[in-house]
Amino acid sequence: MEEKYFEISTENLKKFIDGIITDNYEVIAPTDKDGDTFYGKINKFEETNLDILLPKMSYKEYLLPKTETLFEYSISGVDTEVKDGLQNIAGANEKRVIFGGRPCDAGAGPIMEKVFNWDYKDEFFNERFKNLTIISIACEKPDNYCFCTEMQLSPESSYGSDILLKKSGDKYFAIVTGEKGLNLVKAYSNLFTETAKDKVPADKDWKKIFEVEKTKSFLDKNFEHNYFQERFLSCIGCGVCTYTCPTCHCFDIQDEGNLKEGRRIRNWDSCQFGIFTLHTSGHNPRVTQGDRYRQRLMHKFKIYSEKFDKYLCVGCGRCSRNCPEDIDIKEVAKNLAEMA
Amino acid sequence: MANTKTDEKLQKIAKDLLESGEVNLIIGYTKGSNPQRMRPVFITKPEEVVKLTFSSNAVQDLAVFLKKQEVKKYGKIGITVKGCDEKAVNALIQEYQLSRDNIKIIGMQCNGVIKQSLADKGETKVSETTVYDKCLICQEHTPVLYDFLVETEEPELSISGNVKPYAEIEKLEAMSAEEKNAYWAKEFDKCIKCYACRQACPLCFCSRCIVEKNMPQWIDTNSEEPGNAQWNLIRAYHLSGRCIGCGECERACPVNIPLMLINEKMARDVYNLFGYKSGLDINAKPVFGVFSENDFNDFIK
Numbered sequence: 001m002e003e004k005y006f007e008i009s010t011e012n013l014k015k016f017i018d019g020i021i022t023d024n025y026e027v028i029a030p031t032d033k034d035g036d037t038f039y040g041k042i043n044k045f046e047e048t049n050l051d052i053l054l055p056k057m058s059y060k061e062y063l064l065p066k067t068e069t070l071f072e073y074s075i076s077g078v079d080t081e082v083k084d085g086l087q088n089i090a091g092a093n094e095k096r097v098i099f100g101g102r103p104c105d106a107g108a109g110p111i112m113e114k115v116f117n118w119d120y121k122d123e124f125f126n127e128r129f130k131n132l133t134i135i136s137i138a139c140e141k142p143d144n145y146c147f148c149t150e151m152q153l154s155p156e157s158s159y160g161s162d163i164l165l166k167k168s169g170d171k172y173f174a175i176v177t178g179e180k181g182l183n184l185v186k187a188y189s190n191l192f193t194e195t196a197k198d199k200v201p202a203d204k205d206w207k208k209i210f211e212v213e214k215t216k217s218f219l220d221k222n223f224e225h226n227y228f229q230e231r232f233l234s235c236i237g238c239g240v241c242t243y244t245c246p247t248c249h250c251f252d253i254q255d256e257g258n259l260k261e262g263r264r265i266r267n268w269d270s271c272q273f274g275i276f277t278l279h280t281s282g283h284n285p286r287v288t289q290g291d292r293y294r295q296r297l298m299h300k301f302k303i304y305s306e307k308f309d310k311y312l313c314v315g316c317g318r319c320s321r322n323c324p325e326d327i328d329i330k331e332v333a334k335n336l337a338e339m340a
Numbered sequence: 341m342a343n344t345k346t347d348e349k350l351q352k353i354a355k356d357l358l359e360s361g362e363v364n365l366i367i368g369y370t371k372g373s374n375p376q377r378m379r380p381v382f383i384t385k386p387e388e389v390v391k392l393t394f395s396s397n398a399v400q401d402l403a404v405f406l407k408k409q410e411v412k413k414y415g416k417i418g419i420t421v422k423g424c425d426e427k428a429v430n431a432l433i434q435e436y437q438l439s440r441d442n443i444k445i446i447g448m449q450c451n452g453v454i455k456q457s458l459a460d461k462g463e464t465k466v467s468e469t470t471v472y473d474k475c476l477i478c479q480e481h482t483p484v485l486y487d488f489l490v491e492t493e494e495p496e497l498s499i500s501g502n503v504k505p506y507a508e509i510e511k512l513e514a515m516s517a518e519e520k521n522a523y524w525a526k527e528f529d530k531c532i533k534c535y536a537c538r539q540a541c542p543l544c545f546c547s548r549c550i551v552e553k554n555m556p557q558w559i560d561t562n563s564e565e566p567g568n569a570q571w572n573l574i575r576a577y578h579l580s581g582r583c584i585g586c587g588e589c590e591r592a593c594p595v596n597i598p599l600m601l602i603n604e605k606m607a608r609d610v611y612n613l614f615g616y617k618s619g620l621d622i623n624a625k626p627v628f629g630v631f632s633e634n635d636f637n638d639f640i641k
Contacts, residue, residue: 239536321460
């Protein structure tokens with residue numbers, strides 16, 4: 001579908017969100033909780049906090065839950081019953097809208113979709129992803145940790161959003177990228193006014209401070225470079241970077257149960273953990289935290305792009321903002337680009 | 341960043357230690373990714389000591405690095421510590437994780453550090469509403485043990501008493517068991533099992549954590565109930581009588597679980613029952629490492 005363009009007043013946007021909530025949509029939006037802002041379910045528009053740049057965590061959990069049941073079993077006498085976990089999530093997200101996220105977060109879905117469909121088609125991810133409707137808001141003021149522009153997106157990118165809203169005075173321009181977004185707009189057509197592409201304000205000329213291709217070209221040639229061991233001596237391996245990241249998707253499959261019942265689950269996992277690559281023999285190919293942070297950089301800026309033609313980073317900057325030891329990935333990627 | 345007298349003194353101590361060969365590495369603070377942030381720095385060359393600085397934004401407990409293999413290999417180490425963090429050094433010595441002979445303690449007088457969440461929003465003033473709760477109950481503004489002391493130029497933290505540190509603890513103590521359970525079930529539901537609390541803790545030094553032991557699987561791996569509660573409770577027990585209250589677990593937690601309520605409550609209980617506070621005396625035996633006939637025995641019926 002070709003992009004379509006609409007206008008909606010701030011007042012009508014509130015009516016739109018409250019309207020879809022009344023229509024039994026589950027709306028996930030930035031909302032204040034525990035002294036910070038997180039994505040969470042809202043019961044009315046007023047509960048959103050659209051003044052902040054980004055919630056502390058990404059909304060990855062709505063595509064890849066922190067724990068997902070793959071199947072369950074129960075044994076009774078000689079009978080064994082197995083239940084496919086997919087049954088639990090059939091139609092998941094069908095009436096779920098993520099509202100008020102940013103272009104970086106929206107960009108993460110289609111990037112992750114590639115690895116979840118590369119060989120095995122991951123039915124769990126796909127079931128959640130295909131149904132989710134994403135209404136993002138373009139950023140007006142990215143902060144110093146943001147680098148979506150360097151990561152081939154931009155604060156105004158519509159990539160991955162079903163509807164991208166761009167604020168302009170007391171109204172928004174809505175860029176509708178596909179059927180999912182259009183169906184919602186049509187259902188509330190009294191709130192939207194269709195407009196022409198040339199009425200939508202042009203994107204600003206966002207500047208880059210480094211070229212990610214150069215970062216990659218450094219990584220191509222400098223696997224053993226001292227930089228990694230020196231810079232990441234301060235990494236404590238807490239994994240916060242990977243767990244708050246919208247694109248980090250590593251998981252660990254585990255069995256839980258006993259002779260009567262149990263289940264196979266997959267949990268979030270992190271390449272920053274020492275045990276992540278620990279072999280049964282006791283050998284660990286990634287001995288130091290420098291080795292592990294290098295892996296994270298390699299995966300984001302080199303390996304993924306070679307395999308899937310997309311970098312595995314949307315430049316949201318969460319890993320930097322949330323790092324307890326102040327490792328700033330934008331600064332690191334820039335350092336590497338400068339050394340290339 | 342303009343060099344203050346504090347920084348000059350700190351840099352001089354570090355330079356002397358490196359030049360004389362008394363230490364091979366200095367762990368300290370340097371300026372971070374924004375003017376209100378600091379980050380750890382590792383210095384091996386005397387000419388690099390100019391990077392060292394200290395301020396009320398020095399939130400990290402650098403003692404966490406003393407458990408790291410990559411750092412341990414330096415042997416003799418000098419470390420910059422606030423009073424709270426210094427207690428972690430003591431506890432590590434008490435628990436035979438560190439030899440007193442291998443560590444030079446550069447004690448930093450400190451009148452409180454600004455909560456990072458506020459500093460990131462531009463807060464620059466040290467006051468009872470901007471510092472961590474641990475600063476409001478701090479008895480060690482001057483570290484209890486040090487080889488060198490760098491006095492502060494900051495004014496003393498004035499405490500009116502209007503801000504009650506760890507106020508939630510008393511509310512929790514007044515709750516019924518069911519209410520407490522409901523409170524913590526809600527908090528632990530947020531846990532994502534990233535184990536940042538463990539990694540940020542200077543005293544979580546087990547080379548293999550119990551969550552990584554799977555024959556048998558002691559702690560459920562799921563990040564739901566009961567796995568989350570199992571993890572958070574076992575960590576609380578493993579830290580009781582040991583936690584020195586630096587608050588790094590709570591600061592690192594990406595989902596804002598109030599972990600310090602647990603740790604502070606455990607510390608208070610241990611003090612009330614055994615008269616022991618962790619990390620104050622390197623010659624004291626850890627409270628759960630010794631038995632005394634006078635120990636609290638009422639639980640034996």
